[in-house]
Amino acid sequence: MKPPIFEYFRPKSIEEAVSVRADHDYSAILAGGQSLIPTMNFRIANPTAIIDISRIDSLAEYRIDDSQIVIGAMVRQRDIELSDSVYKVHPLIRETLEHVAHVPIRCRGTVAGSLAHADAAAELPALLLVSNGCVVAHSASGARIIDANELFQFHMTTSLADNEIITEVRIPVMHDDAGWAFLEFTRRHGDYAVAGVAVILRFSEDGICEESSIASCGIGSRAVRLPEAEAVLLGKKLDSNIINEASQAGKEYVSAADDTHATTEFRQHVLSTILSRAINIAKSRARYGSE
Amino acid sequence: MKKSQIRPDYPERSDDPLHEVNMEVNGELITRNVSPRILLADFIRHHLGLTGTHVGCEHGVCGCCTVIIDGRAARSCLTFAVQADGSKIRTVESLAQDDGSLHPLQEAFKESHALQCGFCTPGFLMSIVSQLEETEGEIDLSEDGIRVMLSGNLCRCTGYQNIVKAVQSAAKRMYKTN
Missing domain, CATH: 3.10.20.30 (Beta-grasp domain)
Structure with missing residues (x-):
């Protein structure tokens, strides 16, 4: 179908954008539009005002400082995927982005936009969770930081207020010693995940796992961390029994009901399989992982 | 126009x-x-x-x-x-020149019989051209690599094998690789 009629705004500054946002009860932010426009074509979303933030120059840049990668709300997924400087400090980002839809979608879609859309099966919310990232949200009353674990509430629902705009995504750089992996299972390449996992592990010199971060998408109403599985790995040398135990512990987080793609039982099986593979890959990439 | x-x-x-x-x-x-x-x-x-x-x-x-x-x-x-x-x-x-001569990718599609009904073809052509140009041909041109490149386009006649062949042959012509 065709999108419904809306009022179109194209602000030049964040201040102008938040003021338009404050004036409208049902506005939507248009960045890349790769999630918003399909929902409008389907008439699932029917905003009366569209705020196109593509002409706010300050949002189109990303930078890396000592501790974090700061990604403006208009930075396209493809730019981050191809960035060697981002890859150098956080290789998991490229590996995750390669699973996000297809190249033509990533050329337009933004990192912040995917997080704001918060599809339960989307990959980037799991990336933000596993990396302990956050977003910066602006409203007419100022800016605030929302941590990943507070942002994602439910399928396509975030803790963002109606008058707020995500202006920045902040992802802490990965430790040099860390190992990483992103794996997912989909029916077709580029589809939303039946189940996906993101893993970051770090080991002490004698091979003891001292940092364990695991997140998953596609298995419930939102992307989640898997603390029970993380806890199994912490403080241990990772042999096949421990990795198996962790991947079994992940199963309890599968809450999605049976759908056309998978039954709950099948999703649990898929999750534990890819989780165990991802832990093995992360371990092999980590310094001291196989001491 | x-x-x-x-x-x-x-x-x-x-x-x-x-x-x-x-x-x-x-x-x-x-x-x-x-x-x-x-x-x-x-x-x-x-x-x-x-x-x-x-x-x-x-x-x-x-x-x-x-x-x-x-x-x-x-x-x-x-x-x-x-x-x-x-x-x-x-x-x-x-893609084609004003005199009607085809783009190398279009030539390759024609020679490899990479279109059947042709409805999806414009999308395939533009997607492939942009990815070849963006990487200046420095892209994985194995069958698996090309299938990833094509993954954002659906062909309902399911003639993918010949499209893969056409991409390989076009990339050779455009960048003299392999």
Whole structure:
């Protein structure tokens, strides 16, 4: 179908954008539009005002400082995927982005936009969770930081207020010693995940796992961390029994009901399989992982 | 534009003010007034009369409407025409020369019989051209690599094998690799 009629705004500054946002009860932010426009074509979303933030120059840049990668709300997924400087400090980002839809979608879609859309099966919310990232949200009353674990509430629902705009995504750089992996299972390449996992592990010199971060998408109403599985790995040398135990512990987080793609039982099986593979890959990439 | 303008099939409404857009389409500067809800795909077809860009699923899955915006492949059904204001757009009509000689990728499609009904072909061509150009041919041209490159486009005649062959042969011609 065709999108419904809306009022179109194209602000030049964040201040102008938040003021338009404050004036409208049902506005939507248009960045890349790769999630918003399909929902409008389907008439699932029917905003009366569209705020196109593509002409706010300050949002189109990303930078890396000592501790974090700061990604403006208009930075396209493809730019981050191809960035060697981002890859150098956080290789998991490229590996995750390669699973996000297809190249033509990533050329337009933004990192912040995917997080704001918060599809339960989307990959980037799991990336933000596993990396302990956050977003910066602006409203007419100022800016605030929302941590990943507070942002994602439910399928396509975030803790963002109606008058707020995500202006920045902040992802802490990965430790040099860390190992990483992103794996997912989909029916077709580029589809939303039946189940996906993101893993970051770090080991002490004698091979003891001292940092364990695991997140998953596609298995419930939102992307989640898997603390029970993380806890199994912490403080241990990772042999096949421990990795198996962790991947079994992940199963309890599968809450999605049976759908056309998978039954709950099948999703649990898929999750534990890819989780165990991802832990093995992360371990092999980590310094001291196989001491 | 080479083709005559086709009458837009969108009714104009007084509560839907028009916005001026300027863009360069296939090298030609154009200015039009459009409703903000007009999708770029419909703008290209109905306002500019360039009907080579096809509309399949209208929600970003099939890839038939793929065009190149500022050097990168994009779904024109997931872009409003107003967003492309100030951009350079290339559609499938830009590939062949004015004298009718085909782009190397089109030649390869023809020789490899890489199209059957042809509905999906413009989207495949623009998606492949942009990815080859973006990487200057430095892209994985194994069968697996090409299938990833093609993964954003659906062919309902399922003639993928010949499309893979055509991409390999076109990349050789365009970049003299392998």
